[in-house]
Amino acid sequence: MTKITSTIWNIEPHTEEKHEILRKYLDAWLPIMTRWNGRVLYIDGFAGPGEYIGGKWRLVLFDIPEKNRLFRDILRGHLQTLKFLKLQYSVFISPHPFEKPILELISLYSAQPYVRVVTATNIDNETVIKRHFFKR
Structure with missing residues (x-):
């Protein structure tokens, strides 16, 4: 064995x-x-x-106006709860397939003009990012 x-x-x-x-x-x-x-x-x-490495990265990028601050805070809270890594102030990444709940949240608040959900196969500095998600 x-x-x-x-x-x-x-x-x-x-x-x-x-x-x-x-x-x-x-x-x-x-x-x-x-x-x-x-x-x-x-x-x-x-x-x-x-856990598996490889596969795809899920990025959530947003530029939400101040008048929609409540949704911006709600979105950030959800991303943190789902253990997304904050790359920049309004850019979060995860190797886990959370597109569906994120898109549902965006739709619920009619925030489609302000948020992008991207699936990518490669990202620079990937080794450092993987270390965050796959600590062993």
Whole structure:
């Protein structure tokens, strides 16, 4: 048996596809299943030993006017709760697929003109950024 020396794996293309399929499946079915009881227990039979590196970065960039300060503070609070890393005052990054809840929040406050959500495959200074998310 191979000894596991790290809990951070490089993500393979097939694994990334599997995660995307699983995400779409759960996005579709969890709301339906929770209507019956309100609770669902999900167990992944093979979750791997830890986190994956590689894949995509999610960036949230915004320039929200002062008159919309309340939403700006709410958005920053959500990004911090989701453990986004603050790159600049109005630029946050995460390797985790949180686009959907962020876009829903933006839509709820009609803030589409002020916020961009970007998915990127490469970013400079990536090693330092990865260290923030994958501390081991």
